Amino acid sequence: MAEHGNGDSTAVVKAGEGASNGYAIDNPGLPPHRPRLADVDEKAAKRSERQVAALFIVSIIGTLMFFVGYFAIARMDQFDDYFEGMSALRVQNTLIGVGTALAMLGIGLGIVHWAKTLMPDHEVTEARKPLRTEADRAEAEKIVTDVVEETQIKRRPLLRNTMIAAALLAPLPAVVVFRDLDRTADFGVERMRHSLWDEGVRLVRDPTGTPIRAADLTIGSAMHVIPENLREVSGHGDRLAEKAKAVVLIMRLNPDDLHEPTPGRENWSHEGIIACSKVCTHVGCPVALYERHTHHLLCPCHQSTFDASEEFKVTFGPAGRALPQLPITVDDEGFLIARSDFTEPVGPTYWERGHTDPEGDFPA
Known part of the structure; x- marks a missing residue:
């Protein structure tokens, strides 16, 4: 590389040298406009x-x-x-x-x-x-x-x-x-206190509406059911709303696997057949996964786990309370029927549950 006596390189172009605009490289300007x-x-x-x-x-x-x-x-x-x-x-x-x-x-x-x-x-x-x-x-x-x-x-x-x-x-x-998220609309806590289940209402398959005999259920089986009187509800929207509250999962366990029931619940099951609300008590997702060997029910949304052999109590996950149990028995023809409605509101845990039941049917 050739250099001047003062050590400056002749291979370097300095700013301001050889450019009319004061820069080492001329401003190329904007490219020509291409009309569309x-x-x-x-x-x-x-x-x-x-x-x-x-x-x-x-x-x-x-x-x-x-x-x-x-x-x-x-x-x-x-x-x-x-x-x-x-x-x-x-x-x-x-x-x-x-x-x-x-x-x-x-x-x-x-x-x-x-x-x-x-x-x-x-x-x-x-x-x-x-x-x-x-x-x-x-x-x-x-x-x-x-x-x-x-x-x-x-x-x-x-x-x-x-x-x-x-x-x-x-x-x-x-x-x-x-x-529709307005809390003053007609969808308060009172609407969740009661469902279509009542004394004598048959448990039927969804969506066929076929009644279920206790003898049809084998140990380890589980089934999604709805109340027979759901078909009597007029209006598509009203029917869906009632169904959302009344969906139930029934399963049959070996009676020996059922733990001693809470006093007052001795007759809520029939020969190992038990029923519970499918609505998770966390945020209301459908609980539908049943593991027959552990008797666990799993909510797929947030992995809340409930033990069917112990009155559906929570064993894992964010759910704050057990799934509401539906009292059941059989009628004279051997079909499964409800003894009553749920004895507590179904659905997620919410702050209004601390309010008293105005009808006095059950504690909040």
């Missing part, structure tokens, strides 16, 4: 406008789907003629889920497509300027005006109107859902 098809062809611009409007309309349709699923399916009894049991619930969930997705996706894609095809895409550079209060105000006003002009919202009323309609409708599903 919509910039030079009004037909293409109109086509993009219609595409954006169509996406906003998709958002509107999605919002309407949500309302149909949320209100119509749940509250119109004539849907029972077309859907049986949980099929109606699946249709409702599908409409709510797909509707919400389309509402959000349509408006989001519409705005993105609008920005990519119709709004100006020129790149600009600006030198930083000293702050001047009045000048800044005027410049800010000009920026806002330029942004409005660049969106072409004045020139294209179709875009403006469909976007406003979609934006106004899209938040409504969330408003409706949050409204």
